[in-house]
Amino acid sequence: MSFFSLFKELFQNLNQQRLRSFLTIFGIMWGTATLILLLAFGTGFRDQQVLNMRGMGDQLAIMFPGRTTMPFDGYGIGRPIRYKEADAKLIADQVSDIDVATPEYMRSLEITYKEKKRNSSVGGVYPVYQELRNTFEQKGGRWLNERDQEERRRVIFLGNRLAENLFGEEDPLGKTVMVANTPFKVIGVMQEKIQNSSYNQQDRDRSFIPASTFSVMMGTDQINNILYVPSDPAIAPAVMDQVYEVMARRHRFDPKDRDAIGIWDTNEFWAFINTIFLGINGFLGMIGFFTLAVGGIGVANIMFVVVQERMKEIGIRRSVGAKGYHIMGQFFLEAFVIVGLGASMGYVIGYGLIQAMQNIPIEEFVGTPYFSPQVGLIALGVLGFVGFAAGLLPAWRASKLNVVECLRQ
Structure with missing residues (x-):
């Protein structure tokens, strides 16, 4: 048939x-x-x-300071660990499998434009921070650059919702806002992005200034966090172990003491x-x-x-x-x-x-x-x-x- x-x-x-x-x-x-x-x-x-x-960043690890929970080399427990900018450079130099490491200052400050006021988590960051945290600018604006950092310029990059709350329908680019009673020029506004997690405040409500400007303005060289990216996500756990060893030598704590510093490795999330x-x-x-x-x-x-x-x-x-x-x-x-x-x-x-x-x-x-x-x-x-x-x-x-x-x- x-x-x-x-x-x-x-x-x-x-x-x-x-x-x-x-x-x-x-x-x-x-x-x-x-x-x-x-x-x-x-x-x-x-x-x-x-x-x-991805709103947090791609394959990113964030280091937070903590307190020791183990005695080590004559030091007792409960000792706070504090970061400085040199720590970020030390990690980048001594851990070969880290592509980039950068410090981050952070403080909640009042930002004012005319009669409008908002509290914002102001970050003092380096230009590389943009690529790590996917904080890209809207058309017409720009992100912080190396000259801003070198010359300690008083320029500020605003989160999109913070800009909307301060300026409404007005274009914020080129305008001056007061950050803790210090004038800053707005150079850019962040593109809207989806972000369901953060370690202080969502980026749409934050603002960013050069790290050098933040350090001088606040009179401190003590940073809040260190961000780094391993060269390969598959070796992220091994890189984390190396980071603990490097920081333990510098700050004199037991490298097995995981409470001395906290590391949020987003590679684990992936x-x-x-x-x-x-x-x-x-x-x-x-x-x-x-x-x-x-x-x-x-x-x-x-x-x-x-x-x-x-x-x-x-x-x-x-x-x-x-x-x-x-x-x-x-x-x-x-x-x-x-x-x-x-x-x-x-x-x-x-x-x-x-x-x-x-x-x-x-x-x-x-x-x-x-x-x-x-x-x-x-x-x-x-x-x-x-x-x-x-x-x-x-x-x-x-x-x-x-x-x-x-x-x-």
Whole structure:
């Protein structure tokens, strides 16, 4: 029997049992759409969390001063560890696997423009800070540069919400604000960015001035934090151990005393993200798989009924020379066509639902679902398995039927 004849006969059978065919195809269609939608949500949620974390910076580690909890070399416990700018340079020089290390001053100060006042966490930073923390400027403005640092200029870069609170609709560029009663010229405003974590205040409410200006203005060389980036995220734990050893030698504490200095390594978050979302997407995929499997069971049941109804046809074909694998191939093909019809409609419906959800305001919380090639391939693989499983037993049973028993029907 030719492929054309097989398809013609298949569609004639589907047409004769419209309700049964519709329900069978609907089960596959709904299962496919559910699988695609769940996988798309899982992918969108993962990407949104990654985007949120990028607001802190890429592969960044932040060092905070602490207190010793172990006696060491004649020193008791409870001794505070304080950083200076030289500590950042020492780490960069002595830990070869660190690409960059930079100090950060920080203090909550009042910023005033005309009658408006806001408290802001003012950071005294070096120009490299921008790349580490993804604090990029809006069009027309600029970030702090080396000349600002060298000449101790009184210039300030504002977070976008801080600028909005102080200036409203007025353009802040070039205007003068008072920082703790000291005039500063606004040189830039930060682009809006998604940020769901911080270690003092979100960057949209912060402001930044040159580290040299901050040190002179506040009369201190004691910094608040040190930021560094390992050359390879895979070796971040080893780099952290080296940092503890370098700082322990300089500040005289036991390198095993992890409370002497605190290190927030965001690389650990990336590893956590990969693990947790692998589990989440696996869970969502299993829900979609079981939903689709229900449709596959429906296909298998229908194919068993079809085999029973067409026993005489099978007997006639076998009696005129058809082999068992011919019969098996015919029923396999029919099962895959049914699954293919339902899957095609499921793909269209799933894609349509994903597109319909693009404008729903849920991005900040769970991300926006999107149809990726990965989602499509996973769904295709699951559908292939379901089609194979749904057609195997009915097709095998049809191929093993006794010719005489079939002709008796």
